[in-house]
Amino acid sequence: MPSSITSKLDKFRCMKRSISEINLDPLQRGGILTPEARAALVEWGDGYSVCDFCEGMLDRVRNPPVEEFVHEILPRFLDVDDVRITHGAREGMYAAMHSLCDAGDYIVADGNAHYTTVLAAERAGLEISYVENSGEPEYTINPEGYREAIRDAADQGYRVSMAVLTYPDGNYGNLVDARRVAEICHEEGVPLLLNGAYSIGRMPVSARELDADIVVGSGHKSMASSGPIGVLGAKQEYADIIFRRSKSKKNKEVELLGCTVRGAGLLTMMASFPHVLERVGRWQEEVDKARWFSSELEELGIEQQGEKPHNHDLMFFKSERLYEISKSARKGRYFLYHELKDRGICGIKPGLTRQFKLSTYLIPREDLERVVSAFHEIIEMGSRVEAE
Amino acid sequence: MPSSITSKLDKFRCMKRSISEINLDPLQRGGILTPEARAALVEWGDGYSVCDFCEGMLDRVRNPPVEEFVHEILPRFLDVDDVRITHGAREGMYAAMHSLCDAGDYIVADGNAHYTTVLAAERAGLEISYVENSGEPEYTINPEGYREAIRDAADQGYRVSMAVLTYPDGNYGNLVDARRVAEICHEEGVPLLLNGAYSIGRMPVSARELDADIVVGSGHKSMASSGPIGVLGAKQEYADIIFRRSKSKKNKEVELLGCTVRGAGLLTMMASFPHVLERVGRWQEEVDKARWFSSELEELGIEQQGEKPHNHDLMFFKSERLYEISKSARKGRYFLYHELKDRGICGIKPGLTRQFKLSTYLIPREDLERVVSAFHEIIEMGSRVEAE
Numbered sequence: 175m176p177s178s179i180t181s182k183l184d185k186f187r188c189m190k191r192s193i194s195e196i197n198l199d200p201l202q203r204g205g206i207l208t209p210e211a212r213a214a215l216v217e218w219g220d221g222y223s224v225c226d227f228c229e230g231m232l233d234r235v236r237n238p239p240v241e242e243f244v245h246e247i248l249p250r251f252l253d254v255d256d257v258r259i260t261h262g263a264r265e266g267m268y269a270a271m272h273s274l275c276d277a278g279d280y281i282v283a284d285g286n287a288h289y290t291t292v293l294a295a296e297r298a299g300l301e302i303s304y305v306e307n308s309g310e311p312e313y314t315i316n317p318e319g320y321r322e323a324i325r326d327a328a329d330q331g332y333r334v335s336m337a338v339l340t341y342p343d344g345n346y347g348n349l350v351d352a353r354r355v356a357e358i359c360h361e362e363g364v365p366l367l368l369n370g371a372y373s374i375g376r377m378p379v380s381a382r383e384l385d386a387d388i389v390v391g392s393g394h395k396s397m398a399s400s401g402p403i404g405v406l407g408a409k410q411e412y413a414d415i416i417f418r419r420s421k422s423k424k425n426k427e428v429e430l431l432g433c434t435v436r437g438a439g440l441l442t443m444m445a446s447f448p449h450v451l452e453r454v455g456r457w458q459e460e461v462d463k464a465r466w467f468s469s470e471l472e473e474l475g476i477e478q479q480g481e482k483p484h485n486h487d488l489m490f491f492k493s494e495r496l497y498e499i500s501k502s503a504r505k506g507r508y509f510l511y512h513e514l515k516d517r518g519i520c521g522i523k524p525g526l527t528r529q530f531k532l533s534t535y536l537i538p539r540e541d542l543e544r545v546v547s548a549f550h551e552i553i554e555m556g557s558r559v560e561a562e
Numbered sequence: 563m564p565s566s567i568t569s570k571l572d573k574f575r576c577m578k579r580s581i582s583e584i585n586l587d588p589l590q591r592g593g594i595l596t597p598e599a600r601a602a603l604v605e606w607g608d609g610y611s612v613c614d615f616c617e618g619m620l621d622r623v624r625n626p627p628v629e630e631f632v633h634e635i636l637p638r639f640l641d642v643d644d645v646r647i648t649h650g651a652r653e654g655m656y657a658a659m660h661s662l663c664d665a666g667d668y669i670v671a672d673g674n675a676h677y678t679t680v681l682a683a684e685r686a687g688l689e690i691s692y693v694e695n696s697g698e699p700e701y702t703i704n705p706e707g708y709r710e711a712i713r714d715a716a717d718q719g720y721r722v723s724m725a726v727l728t729y730p731d732g733n734y735g736n737l738v739d740a741r742r743v744a745e746i747c748h749e750e751g752v753p754l755l756l757n758g759a760y761s762i763g764r765m766p767v768s769a770r771e772l773d774a775d776i777v778v779g780s781g782h783k784s785m786a787s788s789g790p791i792g793v794l795g796a797k798q799e800y801a802d803i804i805f806r807r808s809k810s811k812k813n814k815e816v817e818l819l820g821c822t823v824r825g826a827g828l829l830t831m832m833a834s835f836p837h838v839l840e841r842v843g844r845w846q847e848e849v850d851k852a853r854w855f856s857s858e859l860e861e862l863g864i865e866q867q868g869e870k871p872h873n874h875d876l877m878f879f880k881s882e883r884l885y886e887i888s889k890s891a892r893k894g895r896y897f898l899y900h901e902l903k904d905r906g907i908c909g910i911k912p913g914l915t916r917q918f919k920l921s922t923y924l925i926p927r928e929d930l931e932r933v934v935s936a937f938h939e940i941i942e943m944g945s946r947v948e949a950e
Contacts, residue, residue, distance in 0.1 A: 183839065189606075202610050210574075215607050219788045221782025296816050393609065400608070400825055401825035402827075432678055436782070448571040448575055451571065
């Protein structure tokens with residue numbers, strides 16, 4: 175390589191992460207590693223270390239105890255027949271869509287679906303019919319909308335081969351009545367995939383109780399794992415198709431290309447699992463804390479959107495006040511980002527003031543009090559500047 | 563969860579890896595982390611840490627300097643127009659096949675192809691026509707075989723939309739004349755994908771010089787990275803298709819489902835890259851060492867298969883002698899595994915004696931001398947036992 179390139183390489187040798195003391199980023203709250211997972215990363219960091227004693231199938235590795243984790247622990251945890259490890263929730267959705275749907279089919283998805291639902295469908299050659307949300311301020315999804323959307327697509331001559339519900343969605347943190355959605359989809363003869371990227375690992379999710387046919391979860395989003403990694407569970411009839419074996423490579427599953435997370439990420443998920451199980455049991459505390467935080471911000475005139483009272487740590491807020499302040503602020507629409515950063519707080523997207531999302535997940539109440547005070551100060555200060 | 567499960571969880575909290583001092587596993591030699599990568603793992607271990615300052619595209623993240631790595635450094639390193647990060651070589655092959663071929667098409671692959679080539683093709687709905695190897699002892703692939711295989715499939719009415727060459731293959735470590743294969747494929751109007759899982763990051767590979775249209779590499783196999791992670795490079799005309807944007811999510815690439823390695827693995831690849839670049843420059847030393855090791859084992863009657871003189875650290879050996887010994891050994895066919903393990907050596911698959919593969923990559927010559935002595939002792943000992 176020319177020296178013009180090699181001289182640039184030194185910076186790769188020591189890359190430091192710079193984040194604030196309090197991180198409100200919904201994407202990151204549930205993926206912070208446990209000390210056990212951090213130790214596992216170092217112990218198993220080398221490429222393919224998981225495969226020291228592999229006999230041909232990742233999910234059957236006994237040392238480390240992957241087989242027990244994948245075939246015993248996770249099916250109990252998700253309350254579903256069969257589970258595999260994936261590269262993430264999106265890769266799980268794609269695997270399910272690619273194996274259960276045919277190109278040209280329609281799927282029905284909630285209007286709050288994550289962009290990766292759209293990409294997974296597009297990659298699999300599928301079209302999407304949406305169940306629109308109710309709009310401001312709650313943006314809820316009516317389960318009955320699934321029936322309409324399925325019938326509309328069918329009436330137009332399309333085959334609807336899957337329904338997807340984002341549980342909760344990643345914008346408003348709304349938890350739709352999944353049990354009812356499943357019931358409706360099944361009445362219409364369509365299997366339901368539940369995208370639990372923000373629920374599995376945070377709150378109790380039983381695929382059986384919700385009657386979801388397929389569930390996907392995200393290790394890096396909600397299971398204290400070093401990503402990318404996820405879980406994909408399915409009822410046996412769908413698992414048989416999704417996890418089908420190769421015609422010529424008898425112990426390899428086609429849709430997973432043999433093995434998925436053949437690295438340390440899997441060990442971090444396993445190492446964090448006892449903690450994840452325990453925190454799922456304390457979910458109600460997180461809901462209570464989120465509700466309290468929401469009410470504190472609302473007292474400052476920052477309005478929570480989405481379901482109220484809220485049932486999840488991921489929340490969407492709206493503030494005309496902060497938006498007004500930004501108009502005359504020296505740093506313009508970046509003022510909120512910088513003001514929070516100066517107070518040791520990050521995770522709200524730079525440039526946002528009028529509406530933004532955040533998560534209170536696993537943040538101690540004292541820290542959230544600091545966040546509330548910060549918003550209070552920023553609004554006060556902004557009002558003074560405007561008055562001058 | 564029932565207590566019968568929770569009582570099993572303690573073992574997940576502290577999982578230790580147990581490997582020998584000298585590891586000959588070809589799968590693992592090139593994936594051992596550098597100290598810099600190990601530090602990056604700890605620093606960036608948390609789920610989605612790479613996304614602290616993401617503006618919507620993983621490969622455009624500037625802090626850490628992912629954009630520079632993916633769009634400037636890697637294209638120079640692979641000598642190809644456009645590069646993206648994937649979950650691994652197999653996922654790169656699938657992305658290329660899925661986007662460039664149509665279900666029902668044929669691909670032509672070398673008879674030594676890795677099983678993941680087969681899975682990627684099967685997942686994409688493709689059939690494979692093989693260029694058979696020459697058989698014992700060299701198992702070479704004749705580039706002219708590609709022309710025959712392409713024409714045969716075409717004569718039978720199939721569309722051949724891709725050729726794959728495994729460079730080197732993962733059984734014999736043979737390096738086919740890729741330049742010539744590319745020439746033939748292009749004469750027949752078929753693009754060539756080069757699977758460099760065992761070359762990229764070990765030896766110099768220039769896609770441009772070899773005239774490969776698409777190249778895939780493996781971070782965990784050959785780029786000192788914590789997997790799963792890989793690279794996928796392509797000439798612009800193919801990159802435009804493989805890395806096409808979503809119809810509705812404008813800054814997301816469909817085939818990558820938006821982002822691929824959105825975690826610490828990417829940072830380990832970046833952190834190890836200065837070392838990888840340097841070691842690629844010392845490749846000839848590794849070839850010389852492999853040849854010396856091969857000649858030492860041959861003196862013990864353990865015959866190297868594949869190309870001779872050999873051009874790669876991955877080698878396949880055959881030994882009727884060890885096989886004979888195993889017949890009367892107390893541990894049967896597992897005797898070799900245990901005898902080597904007792905001498906601090908691992909990486910040859912348990913149960914193999916008559917034929918096995920190994921790699922000498924980055925193993926100091928002194929350690930390889932220990933391996934040679936170990937084989938010498940094991941054969942001597944076995945001969946004594948037989949004589950008794």
